[in-house]
Amino acid sequence: MKILLIGASGILGHKVDAALSDSEHQIVRIGRKSGDVIADFAAPQGMGAIYASQKPFDAVAIAAGEVAFGPLSGITREQWQFSFNNKLLGQISAVQQALPYINDGGSFTLIGGLLSEDPIRMGSAASTVNRALEGFVIAAAIELPRGLRINLVSPYFLEESMPQFGNLVPGVIPVPAATAAQAYKRSILGAHTGQIYKVGASLYN
Secondary structure, three states: OEEEEEOOOOHHHHHHHHHHOOOOOEEEEEEOOOOOEEOOOOOOOOOHHHHHHHOOEEEEEEOOOOOOOOOOOOOOHHHHHHHHHHHHHHHHHHHHHHOOOEEEEEEEEEEOOHHHOOOOOOOHHHHHHHHHHHHHHHHHOOOOOOOOEEEEEEEOOEHHHHHHHHHHOOOOOOEOHHHHHHHHHHHHHOOOOOEEEEEOOOOOO
């Protein structure tokens, strides 16, 4: 199986790479600054040229995406637009542009987050984008042709990211990135489609 892993050099992407490397698959690591292929999936041109150069392939897994954090009263229109363009529209476009090149029965695995249902202060953009991604995956699952599958991995805050974000989520139990990576493995190598894989939970759920 040939797997295109977008965001392979990030905290989560590195663990997804490790989780898949114990099996006989070809992993093409794609990143903005390092990897087998240098590309920004959220750039205006998207991934079309990269897909054409890598065809055919069996899976696209995305472990990257950024949103703005800040108080609702202070988030600017530009920050909202950045959040939509990067994590939301970047992933949607990555799916659409892959359709001419991905093999029959292939799969897409996107990244969301449990802030979709467990919001925090300063996180309204993240909650909005993550909820929209869930809606996209559920809807796309019934329209994808040729036996293609799509799922979403929705982790809580990653243990490795707590030094950066821990002050925003007091009292939560973070999830190790390696645990979230197993949901990618299940999505890519399994049979599900239209699933939201929730990984971890807050202390109060």
